[in-house]
Amino acid sequence: MRARPGVAYAVPMKSDAQHVIYLSRLAPDRDWTVFGSVCATARTRNADEGIAGVLLFDGERFLQWLQGPAERVASLMRAITADARHTDLRVLLQAPRPAAAAAGSWRAGFVDAEAMDAFAALDTADPEALLDGLARLIACADLEPAPPSGAPRATPPACGMKES
Numbered sequence: 796m797r798a799r800p801g802v803a804y805a806v807p808m809k810s811d812a813q814h815v816i817y818l819s820r821l822a823p824d825r826d827w828t829v830f831g832s833v834c835a836t837a838r839t840r841n842a843d844e845g846i847a848g849v850l851l852f853d854g855e856r857f858l859q860w861l862q863g864p865a866e867r868v869a870s871l872m873r874a875i876t877a878d879a880r881h882t883d884l885r886v887l888l889q890a891p892r893p894a895a896a897a898a899g900s901w902r903a904g905f906v907d908a909e910a911m912d913a914f915a916a917l918d919t920a921d922p923e924a925l926l927d928g929l930a931r932l933i934a935c936a937d938l939e940p941a942p943p944s945g946a947p948r949a950t951p952p953a954c955g956m957k958e959s
C-alpha cells in the first residue's frame with residue numbers, strides 16, 4: 796500500500812514490514828532545539844520498538860524515513876502526526892518492505908536546505924525517484940557511524956540532487 800501524495804498516513808491492513816517517508820515543517824512557535832529533543836526520544840524508543848530509520852533536518856524542515864513492523868510504524872506515525880512541534884506533515888511514500896530489509900538502527904543528521912528543496916520538489920508519484928533522492932540526501936548528511944542497514948544508498952557522486 797502506498798499513500799497518495801499529500802494524504803495522511805494510512806493504517807496498513809497486514810502486519811508486514813513497512814517503510815514510510817514523510818516531510819514536515821518545524822512549527823512556527825518552535826525553534827531548532829526541537830531536533831535535539833526529538834532525537835533523544837527517537838534514538839531510545841525506536842531501538843526498543845525495532846524501528847529503524849533516518850531523520851534529516853535542514854533547520855526548518857524534517858524528512859524522516861522509518862521502517863519496521865507495520866503496526867509499530869503505524870502507532871509511531873500516529874504519535875508523530877499528532878506532535879505539535881511540527882506541522883504540514885506530508886506522507887510521500889508508504890510501502891511494504893521485505894522483512895529482511897526491515898532491520899537496522901536509527902540515525903539523524905543535518906542537511907543543506909538546497910538539497911532539501913530539491914528533494915521536496917521530486918515527483919511524489921515516482922517511488923524510485925523518492926528513494927533515489929533520499930539516498931542522495933543520506934549520503935550528504937553527517938550520519939555517524941553510517942546509515943542504517945536497509946537505507947537507500949546512493950552511488951557517488953551523491954551530494955546534491957543534480958549530477959555535476
Ligand SMILES: Cc1cc2nc3c(=O)[nH]c(=O)nc-3n(C[C@H](O)[C@H](O)[C@H](O)COP(=O)(O)O)c2cc1C
Nearest residue numbers: 833836837840841857859871874875876878880881
Ligand atoms: C519530526 C519528528 C520526528 C519524530 N520522530 C520520532 C521517532 O522516530 N520515534 C519516536 O519515538 N518519536 C518521534 N517523535 C516524537 C513523537 O512525536 C512523540 O513525541 C514520541 O513518540 C512520544 O510519544 P507519546 O507521548 O505518545 O509516548 C518525533 C517527533 C517529531 C516532531
